[in-house]
Amino acid sequence: MPAIPVFTHEAVLGAISPMEAIDRVRDGFVAYAGGEWDMPPKTYLEVPPNGDFRAMPARGAGLAILKWVTSFPRNPEAGLPVVMGMICVSSSSTGEPLALVDVRSVTALRTGAVAAVAAQELAREDARTVGIVGCGLHGAWAARCLAAAEYGPGVCFDPDPEAAGRLAGELGWEAGGREEALECDVVTCVTPGSSPVVDEPDPRSGLHLNMLGADGPGKAEATPAAVARCSLFCDEWEQASHGGELTGAVSAGLVRREQVRELGAVLTGAAPGRTDADEITLFDSTGLAIQDLALCVALLEAHRAGRVRAATVSL
Amino acid sequence: MPAIPVFTHEAVLGAISPMEAIDRVRDGFVAYAGGEWDMPPKTYLEVPPNGDFRAMPARGAGLAILKWVTSFPRNPEAGLPVVMGMICVSSSSTGEPLALVDVRSVTALRTGAVAAVAAQELAREDARTVGIVGCGLHGAWAARCLAAAEYGPGVCFDPDPEAAGRLAGELGWEAGGREEALECDVVTCVTPGSSPVVDEPDPRSGLHLNMLGADGPGKAEATPAAVARCSLFCDEWEQASHGGELTGAVSAGLVRREQVRELGAVLTGAAPGRTDADEITLFDSTGLAIQDLALCVALLEAHRAGRVRAATVSL
Numbered sequence: 001m002p003a004i005p006v007f008t009h010e011a012v013l014g015a016i017s018p019m020e021a022i023d024r025v026r027d028g029f030v031a032y033a034g035g036e037w038d039m040p041p042k043t044y045l046e047v048p049p050n051g052d053f054r055a056m057p058a059r060g061a062g063l064a065i066l067k068w069v070t071s072f073p074r075n076p077e078a079g080l081p082v083v084m085g086m087i088c089v090s091s092s093s094t095g096e097p098l099a100l101v102d103v104r105s106v107t108a109l110r111t112g113a114v115a116a117v118a119a120q121e122l123a124r125e126d127a128r129t130v131g132i133v134g135c136g137l138h139g140a141w142a143a144r145c146l147a148a149a150e151y152g153p154g155v156c157f158d159p160d161p162e163a164a165g166r167l168a169g170e171l172g173w174e175a176g177g178r179e180e181a182l183e184c185d186v187v188t189c190v191t192p193g194s195s196p197v198v199d200e201p202d203p204r205s206g207l208h209l210n211m212l213g214a215d216g217p218g219k220a221e222a223t224p225a226a227v228a229r230c231s232l233f234c235d236e237w238e239q240a241s242h243g244g245e246l247t248g249a250v251s252a253g254l255v256r257r258e259q260v261r262e263l264g265a266v267l268t269g270a271a272p273g274r275t276d277a278d279e280i281t282l283f284d285s286t287g288l289a290i291q292d293l294a295l296c297v298a299l300l301e302a303h304r305a306g307r308v309r310a311a312t313v314s315l
Numbered sequence: 316m317p318a319i320p321v322f323t324h325e326a327v328l329g330a331i332s333p334m335e336a337i338d339r340v341r342d343g344f345v346a347y348a349g350g351e352w353d354m355p356p357k358t359y360l361e362v363p364p365n366g367d368f369r370a371m372p373a374r375g376a377g378l379a380i381l382k383w384v385t386s387f388p389r390n391p392e393a394g395l396p397v398v399m400g401m402i403c404v405s406s407s408s409t410g411e412p413l414a415l416v417d418v419r420s421v422t423a424l425r426t427g428a429v430a431a432v433a434a435q436e437l438a439r440e441d442a443r444t445v446g447i448v449g450c451g452l453h454g455a456w457a458a459r460c461l462a463a464a465e466y467g468p469g470v471c472f473d474p475d476p477e478a479a480g481r482l483a484g485e486l487g488w489e490a491g492g493r494e495e496a497l498e499c500d501v502v503t504c505v506t507p508g509s510s511p512v513v514d515e516p517d518p519r520s521g522l523h524l525n526m527l528g529a530d531g532p533g534k535a536e537a538t539p540a541a542v543a544r545c546s547l548f549c550d551e552w553e554q555a556s557h558g559g560e561l562t563g564a565v566s567a568g569l570v571r572r573e574q575v576r577e578l579g580a581v582l583t584g585a586a587p588g589r590t591d592a593d594e595i596t597l598f599d600s601t602g603l604a605i606q607d608l609a610l611c612v613a614l615l616e617a618h619r620a621g622r623v624r625a626a627t628v629s630l
Contacts, residue, residue: 006628006629006630007630008629008630009630038360038361040358040359040360040370041358043355043356043358043370043372044355045353045355045372045373045374045379046353047374047379047407047408047410050407050408050409050410051410053372053374053379053381053405053407053410055355055358055370055372055381057358057360057368057370057383058360059360059362059368064360064362064368066368066370066381066383068381068383068403068405070405070410072409072410075409075410078409080409080410080411084405084409084410084411084412085403085405085410085412086403086412086415086630088383088400088401088403090368090383090385090399090400092362092365092368093362093365094365094387094390094393094395094399095362095365095366095368095385095387095390095395095399095400096395096399097399097400097401100401100415100628100630101630102630103630311628311629313321313415313626313628314321314323314626315321315322315323315324315401315415315416315417315418
């Protein structure tokens with residue numbers, strides 16, 4: 001087999017700016033909503049009590065990718081990342097492997113990028129300030145992408161004050177409390193989802209909420225009552241209603257399918273976005289393989305154009 | 316991320332002999348049947364008209380693997396293999412990637428190995444001669460594994476006489492016609508599954524049939540009537556009844572679930588194998604990720620023991 005390029009963490013982050021990630025992820029949602037791209041459901045391989053592996057395939061733009069990634073929440077206790085694995089990129093026309101890609105950088109960048117896409121689409125026109133609740137790896141990338149989309153300044157909150165301070169320092173924002181973060185125009189929650197950080201009285205009129213932390217069964221960042229107060233959007237209904245932020249409210253009978261709009265449908269104009277400045281919009285991001293695919297498309301283009309270097313591997 | 320070894324085609328075939336592959340694949344079926352190993356269903360990503368990609372996860376023996384592999388039947392017309400992709404091997408305890416493995420060699424070896432395991436378990440005690448119907452890559456490896464398990468001599472049939480002659484020459488067997496191959500004790504069919512090679516009058520008393528070619532919807536190597544005459548075994552009921560050799564007979568109402576036994580259950584003694592010397596036994600192999608996992612376990616052991624060399628890759 002011919003040698004294929006291997007894109008490291010540094011190569012991915014060097015090749016794709018937050019601004020480009022936002023545009024690419026937006027394009028991916030549009031292509032998927034329009035039926036040009038295909039995405040079978042994620043498969044979970046449970047490894048109790050460590051967590052799970054996910055196999056996430058998607059196809060589009062001449063590529064077929066398979067993301068193989070862990071969610072091992074206890075790993076940081078052992079000094080290891082929660083997210084580990086790789087992305088295999090193949091040609092969808094010949095089936096040939098084309099590249100191997102670091103999974104952490106792509107996951108962080110595409111997760112951050114969708115927060116910016118959702119804000120651009122669903123937040124009020126005059127929304128500017130950003131609240132970040134949870135300043136880990138994905139919270140930081142959400143903040144960077146929102147800043148690239150010209151949101152800010154922001155308030156960064158984390159139970160670990162050092163993490164909040166570091167992110168605030170990088171972006172020229174402020175560190176603050178949860179309540180201060182929730183007073184901003186665009187609030188992005190990226191917590192482990194083990195206990196709610198948004199309760200019923202919290203979301204105020206006109207707010208846009210990105211909920212990025214709940215990406216599996218049993219996880220939630222807002223109470224079902226708080227969710228039910230909002231106009232609801234998600235990346236994909238099946239995932240959001242079964243292993244996302246909406247799951248609790250759906251199970252409790254507070255939310256029905258027809259109340260929830262998918263981001264892709266909003267982007268293509270098939271469904272309305274925000275309709276009122278006082279509305280509280282909530283976007284539930286569970287994380288889709290089409291987002292990873294969108295960045296792999298960008299990466300291979302950058303490589304063909306000589307804008308990114310890569311070692312190669314032969315199988 | 317630490318560098319991980321990359322096992323090429325040559326490394327895999329150099330590290331694992333057909334005899335070891337047979338033992339490992341047998342052990343894998345036993346571990347899966349006993350509940351020690353786990354295997355979520357395959358996911359298919361269709362790419363009409365080229366074929367499909369398959370994402371095949373499995374977990375066991377401290378590893379979690381994900382096989383990402385094509386079945387692109389028209390690829391040989393363009394000088395490319397039907398089967399392309401890679402196997403990602405991770406630690407199931409930490410989630411860390413441990414290795415990257417060539418997919419063609421593992422697929423060929425584990426597909427060949429299961430033919431020998433099924434023959435050892437289901438063919439008559441006095442079975443010796445082997446008929447090979449289809450002498451492509453997987454047919455050749457089935458023949459090599461059957462030879463390693465001390466079956467033979469055999470008759471090799473292929474519409475391409477050169478392919479049949481080459482395999483026969485390698486093993487010291489004969490090339491012959493389809494009917495001659497079907498007169499042997501252990502008949503292994505490995506065709507594209509586009510038209511039946513075993514019809515109702517063919518299978519004779521006492522025969523064991525391995526059906527390896529039908530691995531997706533619409534494929535079959537035997538007519539439903541021929542299948543219904545046999546005592547039926549499969550690698551996994553869900554796959555065999557929905558995208559395997561049994562599918563046609565099940566759809567036609569000729570075969571019910573309770574008539575079909577899984578190989579793992581036979582190996583553990585939970586279900587009977589052949590009960591009569593005159594019985595015609597048919598094993599439907601659709602191909603399972605636990606077979607790939609079994610060989611990855613062997614490969615990593617060989618690497619740790621210094622019996623196989625590998626380049627490394629860093630993500």
